[in-house]
Amino acid sequence: MIAKTKKKILVLGGGFGGLEFCQQFKNTDVEIEIVDQKNHHLFQPLLYQVATCGLSGPQIAQPLRDILRKNDNTTTYLDEIEGISLEEKVAKGKHRSYSYDYLVLALGARTSYFGNNHWAEHTHGLKTLQDAVGIRSHVLECLERAEMEEDPDVRRKLMTFLVVGGGPTGVEMAGALAELGKHVLKRNFRNIDPTKVRVVLVEGADRILGTYSPSLSEKALKQIESLGVEVLCGDMVSDVRPEELDVADKTLRASTIIWGAGVEAISLTRDLDVPTDRAGRIKVLPDCSIPNHPEAFALGDLAHLVDAKGKPVPGVSPAAMQMAKHVATVIEKEIKSGKASHPDQRKSFTYLDKGSMATIGRSKAIAEIGKLKMSGLPAWLAWLLIHLIFLVGFRNRLLVLFDWFYSYISFRRGARVIFN
Amino acid sequence: MIAKTKKKILVLGGGFGGLEFCQQFKNTDVEIEIVDQKNHHLFQPLLYQVATCGLSGPQIAQPLRDILRKNDNTTTYLDEIEGISLEEKVAKGKHRSYSYDYLVLALGARTSYFGNNHWAEHTHGLKTLQDAVGIRSHVLECLERAEMEEDPDVRRKLMTFLVVGGGPTGVEMAGALAELGKHVLKRNFRNIDPTKVRVVLVEGADRILGTYSPSLSEKALKQIESLGVEVLCGDMVSDVRPEELDVADKTLRASTIIWGAGVEAISLTRDLDVPTDRAGRIKVLPDCSIPNHPEAFALGDLAHLVDAKGKPVPGVSPAAMQMAKHVATVIEKEIKSGKASHPDQRKSFTYLDKGSMATIGRSKAIAEIGKLKMSGLPAWLAWLLIHLIFLVGFRNRLLVLFDWFYSYISFRRGARVIFN
Numbered sequence: 015m016i017a018k019t020k021k022k023i024l025v026l027g028g029g030f031g032g033l034e035f036c037q038q039f040k041n042t043d044v045e046i047e048i049v050d051q052k053n054h055h056l057f058q059p060l061l062y063q064v065a066t067c068g069l070s071g072p073q074i075a076q077p078l079r080d081i082l083r084k085n086d087n088t089t090t091y092l093d094e095i096e097g098i099s100l101e102e103k104v105a106k107g108k109h110r111s112y113s114y115d116y117l118v119l120a121l122g123a124r125t126s127y128f129g130n131n132h133w134a135e136h137t138h139g140l141k142t143l144q145d146a147v148g149i150r151s152h153v154l155e156c157l158e159r160a161e162m163e164e165d166p167d168v169r170r171k172l173m174t175f176l177v178v179g180g181g182p183t184g185v186e187m188a189g190a191l192a193e194l195g196k197h198v199l200k201r202n203f204r205n206i207d208p209t210k211v212r213v214v215l216v217e218g219a220d221r222i223l224g225t226y227s228p229s230l231s232e233k234a235l236k237q238i239e240s241l242g243v244e245v246l247c248g249d250m251v252s253d254v255r256p257e258e259l260d261v262a263d264k265t266l267r268a269s270t271i272i273w274g275a276g277v278e279a280i281s282l283t284r285d286l287d288v289p290t291d292r293a294g295r296i297k298v299l300p301d302c303s304i305p306n307h308p309e310a311f312a313l314g315d316l317a318h319l320v321d322a323k324g325k326p327v328p329g330v331s332p333a334a335m336q337m338a339k340h341v342a343t344v345i346e347k348e349i350k351s352g353k354a355s356h357p358d359q360r361k362s363f364t365y366l367d368k369g370s371m372a373t374i375g376r377s378k379a380i381a382e383i384g385k386l387k388m389s390g391l392p393a394w395l396a397w398l399l400i401h402l403i404f405l406v407g408f409r410n411r412l413l414v415l416f417d418w419f420y421s422y423i424s425f426r427r428g429a430r431v432i433f434n
Numbered sequence: 435m436i437a438k439t440k441k442k443i444l445v446l447g448g449g450f451g452g453l454e455f456c457q458q459f460k461n462t463d464v465e466i467e468i469v470d471q472k473n474h475h476l477f478q479p480l481l482y483q484v485a486t487c488g489l490s491g492p493q494i495a496q497p498l499r500d501i502l503r504k505n506d507n508t509t510t511y512l513d514e515i516e517g518i519s520l521e522e523k524v525a526k527g528k529h530r531s532y533s534y535d536y537l538v539l540a541l542g543a544r545t546s547y548f549g550n551n552h553w554a555e556h557t558h559g560l561k562t563l564q565d566a567v568g569i570r571s572h573v574l575e576c577l578e579r580a581e582m583e584e585d586p587d588v589r590r591k592l593m594t595f596l597v598v599g600g601g602p603t604g605v606e607m608a609g610a611l612a613e614l615g616k617h618v619l620k621r622n623f624r625n626i627d628p629t630k631v632r633v634v635l636v637e638g639a640d641r642i643l644g645t646y647s648p649s650l651s652e653k654a655l656k657q658i659e660s661l662g663v664e665v666l667c668g669d670m671v672s673d674v675r676p677e678e679l680d681v682a683d684k685t686l687r688a689s690t691i692i693w694g695a696g697v698e699a700i701s702l703t704r705d706l707d708v709p710t711d712r713a714g715r716i717k718v719l720p721d722c723s724i725p726n727h728p729e730a731f732a733l734g735d736l737a738h739l740v741d742a743k744g745k746p747v748p749g750v751s752p753a754a755m756q757m758a759k760h761v762a763t764v765i766e767k768e769i770k771s772g773k774a775s776h777p778d779q780r781k782s783f784t785y786l787d788k789g790s791m792a793t794i795g796r797s798k799a800i801a802e803i804g805k806l807k808m809s810g811l812p813a814w815l816a817w818l819l820i821h822l823i824f825l826v827g828f829r830n831r832l833l834v835l836f837d838w839f840y841s842y843i844s845f846r847r848g849a850r851v852i853f854n
Contacts, residue, residue, distance in 0.1 A: 053574060053852045070492040072849035079622040080850065089624040092578040092852075109582050143851065154473060158512040162529050202499040204509040429492035430500065431563065432473045432512075 020045045021349050024105060024114035026095055028055050028078040031120035031314035031334035038342035040085050044349065047112055049105070051094040053077055056143060059331070059401060062183065064146035065272075066190035067154070067198070070429040071143045095121070098286060100307045116309050116345050119283075119296070120338070123315035123329060126278035126293065133254040137273040140183060149272060151432040153191070156269045157199070158432075160206045173211050174268035176259055178251055179275035180217025180224070182372040185238060187272055188215040189375040192241040198430075213243045214268070216261050218250040218275070223372055223380065225328070230380045233389040237378040251275070277329065279316050291318040300362035302341050308357050311344075313337035322362040333365055371397045440465045441769050444525060444534035446515055448475050448498040451540035451734035451754035458762035460505045464769065467532055469525070471514040473497055476563060479751070479821060482603065484566035485692075486610035487574070487618070490849040491563045515541070518706060520727045536729050536765050539703075539716070540758070543735035543749060546698035546713065553674040557693040560603060569692060571852045573611070576689045577619070578852075580626045593631050594688035596679055598671055599695035600637025600644070602792040605658060607692055608635040609795040612661040618850075633663045634688070636681050638670040638695070643792055643800065645748070650800045653809040657798040671695070697749065699736050711738040720782035722761050728777050731764075733757035742782040753785055791817045 021044050025032045028050035036048055054075035063069040079090040093107035098117070105112045125139035138149045153175065160172040173195075177188040195211030202208065215222065215238065221231040222238070222245060235245060249262035259266045279294035288304050289297040295318035296304055302317060304310045314334030319327045327333050340363045348355050369383030371393060379394035381387070388396060441464050445452045448470035456468055474495035483489040499510040513527035518537070525532045545559035558569045573595065580592035593615075597608040615631030622628065635642065635658065641651040642658070642665060655665060669682035679686045699714035708724050709717040715738035716724055722737060724730045734754030739747045747753050760783045768775050789803030791813060799814035801807070808816060 053578060053850070070490040072490040072851045075851045077622070077850040083621040091582060092575070093582070109579075155512070158473060159529075162511060162513070201503040202497070430473070430497040431492045431495045 021115045022047070022113065023116040023118065023345065024049070024112050025118045025120065026050075026098075026105060027120035027122055027314075027316075028052070028090075029058075029120060029122045029314060029334065030331040031122075031338040032118065033078070033081060034335040034338035035118050035120065035313075035342050036082060036085060036088050038339060039087065039346075042087065042346075044087060046085070046088040047091060047114075048078065048082070048088060049091045049093050049095060049107060049112060050078055051092070052142070053079070053092050054143075055081060058141075061140055061143070061146045062186040062190055064143065064429065065140060065149040065153075065187065066194050067150055067430040068190065070431075071147055075143055095282065098282065100286060100288070100304065100310055103309070114309075117307075117311065118338075118341060119304075119310065119312040119316055120314050120334065121280050121282065121316055123277035123293075124280050125273060126276040127273070128276060130254070133273070136254050136256050136258075137178070137271040139273050140187065141277075149270075150429070153194070153270055154430060154432050157203070157206070157208060157211075159269075161203050162205075169206065170212075171257060171267050172269045173206065173208075174266075175211065175213045175270045175272065176216060176266055176268045177213065177272045177274060178216045178259070179273065180215060180219065180222030180245070180247065181274065182223065183274035184215055184217070184272075185222055185234065186373055187274060188213050188243045189238055189241055189373070189378065192238075192243050193375050196242065212268075213241075214266060215243055215245045216249075216251060216259070216266075217245070217247045220248045222247065225370070226372070226380060226382050227387065230382055230387055230389060234372065234374055234380045237374045237380075237390070241375050241378070277315060283312075283316060293318075299357045301344055301357050301360035302337055302363050303344075303357050303360075308354065311341045313341060319363065322364040325365060325367075327363070327365045330370070332368060336365060337363060371400065373397045441535045442467070442533065443536045443538065443765065444469070444532050445538045445540065446470075446518075446525060447540035447542055447734075447736075448472070448510075449478075449540060449542045449734060449754065450751040451542075451758040452538065453498070453501060454755040454758035455538050455540065455733075455762050456502060456505060456508050458759060459507065459766075462507065462766075464507060466505070466508040467511060467534075468498065468502070468508060469511045469513050469515060469527060469532060470498055471512070472562070473499070473512050474563075475501060478561075481560055481563070481566045482606040482610055484563065484849065485560060485569040485573075485607065486614050487570055487850040488610065490851075491567055495563055515702065518702065520706060520708070520724065520730055523729070534729075537727075537731065538758075538761060539724075539730065539732040539736055540734050540754065541700050541702065541736055543697035543713075544700050545693060546696040547693070548696060550674070553693070556674050556676050557598070557691040559693050560607065561697075569690075570849070573614070573690055574850060574852050577623070577626070577628060577631075579689075581623050582625075589626065590632075591677060591687050592689045593626065593628075594686075595631065595633050595690045595692065596636065596686055596688045597633065597692045597694060598636045598679070599693065600635060600639065600642030600665070600667065601694065602643065603694035604635055604637070604692075605642055605654065606793055607694060608633050608663045609658055609661055609793070609798065612658075612663050613795050616662060632688075633661075634686060635663055635665045636669075636671060636679070636686075637665070637667045640668045642667065645790070646792070646800060646802050647807065650802055650807055650809060654792065654794060654800045657794045657800075657810070661795050661798070697735060703732075703736060713738075719777045721764055721777050721780035722757055722783050723764075723777050723780075728774065731761045733761060739783065742784040745785060745787075747783070747785045750790070752788060756785060757783060791820065793817045 023046045025048040057074040060074045082088050093109045098105045127133045156172045160169050163169040175191050177184045192213045195208045199208035223231050223234050253260040283294050296312040298317045302311045315329040371381035373379040377391045377394050379397045380389045381393040443466045445468040477494040480494045502508050513529045518525045547553045576592045580589050583589040595611050597604045612633045615628045619628035643651050643654050673680040703714050716732040718737045722731045735749040791801035793799040797811045797814050799817045800809045801813040
């Protein structure tokens with residue numbers, strides 16, 4: 015008798031989706047290889063805290079192979095995927111090749127400049143730990159230079175921070191930057207007044223946090239303005255040059271421009287010869303499989319899908335995790351049955367929206383859970399609670415809590431370090 | 435009546451010596467400028483913990499201007515000093531110039547390659563946070579590459595770590611690297627066995643930790659060998675090439691070579707036209723002033739001094755802090771008296787040795803306090819206590835303790851992140 019060979023599943027990407035998928039197959043009789051170009055899983059929702067000196071990088075990053083150390087069927091590789099042949103069922107990495115029976119594409123998104131990729135040179139994106147640590151160093155350096163600068167125009171530019179994009183990332187960044195100047199750095203300088211830091215949030219739509227109801231957007235606007243942030247809504251950025259940004263008929267000057275305006279799929283998807291949307295996301299079938307490749311799936315920020323209820327699935331971590339579970343069920347069923355299934359025969363994915371929340375600053379947040387709307391302190395506490403609970407597998411959950419709590423009562427921040 | 439102008443003191447360097455000096459003049463009627471090329475004070479004794487994933491960088495770094503926020507007479511500048519004119523009493527920075535009435539040189543040391551500066555290209559020094567984070571990333575990357583490597587020779591090289599220098603830095607590094615493989619990374623890999631990591635400690639003298647008594651050196655040797663570290667004593671490194679090191683008649687091959695063999699003064703001292711020793715340290719007068727410049731002082735790793743009791747002052751942080759206090763007393767006295775004093779009339783510096791300790795690994799350390807000698811767990815607990823107490827001004831002392839304690843009981847480490 016010939017031993018039945020184990021099915022080999024290749025997971026590309028160790029974000030929320032990829033990891034959740036691996037956990038679904040923990041200690042089962044399949045062989046999983048997971049490949050990521052970083053050695054760590056990143057808790058992206060707190061990336062802005064690293065960028066604004068609240069947390070250190072390692073506090074929101076956990077080594078993938080440590081998270082998966084008890085998954086004996088799973089091998090982790092640090093490698094960069096350069097191409098995928100869906101026909102030959104093999105992915106080519108920088109260091110080696112990975113063949114598969116099933117493929118799960120969960121490589122996530124990158125910052126989008128809407129076709130103006132050269133703007134990247136003049137702005138800071140916020141997708142990786144490196145981005146965050148880079149912003150932290152840059153912001154601190156601008157204030158250091160301002161302390162020595164005698165030209166008032168240059169000094170003003172050094173003390174101005176522009177944040178593009180009024181989604182959660184932009185709002186959180188702008189709020190945290192304003193608090194940094196207003197509270198954290200108080201008494202730290204002799205020649206400049208850090209409470210005079212100017213933070214401008216630029217949003218093309220007519221309101222910030224546009225995915226929330228208008229009444230909550232309005233509350234968020236009031237909260238962020240109370241921190242001293244200037245909010246410009248209704249006009250798109252038309253050009254970005256070094257330390258300059260054009261919006262409507264104005265030119266804003268700032269040594270720091272943070273770009274949180276949009277994301278797009280990583281470029282790999284465009285080379286796959288599969289249907290993609292404008293943001294490069296793969297238009298998957300209702301079961302999350304890639305058209306004409308029933309053994310290959312895309313999920314999370316990489317997938318474009320209108321779910322079984324007719325709603326577009328948003329690019330948020332709960333959606334990626336739900337898709338991962340769904341795909342795991344589909345694959346598990348197929349392996350158990352021992353024969354290939356047609357995508358039409360498989361269950362369609364339905365996104366369960368458990369609500370969403372965005373934080374603006376200390377005691378300032380909004381939350382929308384079904385018909386329940388919250389803002390201010392209750393929303394902020396809910397945000398804190400949920401984010402701590404969801405720091406899954408993060409051993410330092412309690413330590414992160416302590417750090418936050420300390421920052422809360424003392425208005426000091428623990429990670430004000432320039433790396434260079 | 436003309437207002438008496440305040441005396442202007444320029445402090446170069448925000449290490450233990452420079453900061454201690456500033457604190458001595460807190461809220462007094464002088465004007466202090468402190469300049470450092472880093473924005474943070476670094477708790478160097480724990481740098482090896484950052485290099486071996488035990489702590490994150492920000493946990494051992496505190497912003498200088500935050501430490502000094504309540505010193506209203508003190509202005510902090512982030513600048514790199516490029517030259518000093520002792521005649522004109524002015525230091526030239528990259529960004530501006532700094533004139534002074536009194537100068538305190540406390541810029542510290544850098545890694546010394548004993549004249550073979552090209553060895554720096556093939557090895558990792560350990561003096562800055564960047565060095566430590568660089569070693570951390572490199573070590574983790576080597577193991578990642580080993581997990582993918584099929585050639586057994588290359589794999590062995592990737593899993594070999596050479597540490598040059600059997601002083602505290604080298605011993606701590608070697609011990610922590612061995613523990614990383616033996617305990618922390620257990621079960622994390624599928625193709626390699628991290629407990630098989632080879633750590634070699636190379637020391638030119640005939641015993642490690644040569645500043646301690648021979649009996650303690652012997653105990654340290656047993657403790658570090660019990661962790662699996664190979665110790666080579668009695669031969670100097672004769673050459674270093676990429677991934678190769680010659681010692682005695684052997685060539686050792688390793689992808690990681692860490693250099694902790696020696697320090698020398700930063701190069702600036704050699705341009706000052708003042709007497710220096712072979713390591714570039716300024717030969718100061720008994721009051722710590724620079725010969726022929728009674729208003730300029732050097733202290734810490736930058737100063738060469740045989741103290742009033744005839745003992746050479748060692749390059750350790752307690753010595754730097756004691757020198758800082760001494761210099762502060764000398765300057766204060768002179769300012770109060772209103773007239774310049776001659777170095778001969780000033781009090782001579784005497785170093786008070788409060789003992790020293792070195793850690794080797796979990797529950798492994800040695801300590802020598804006067805005639806008291808300790809090793810093993812008691813020495814390790816003493817080391818832990820002293821280092822926590824001396825994390826002066828570090829707000830996260832308690833958090834660092836928690837992190838250590840957690841690492842101690844779980845053998846996991848919180849900062850296993852590759853930054854690149």
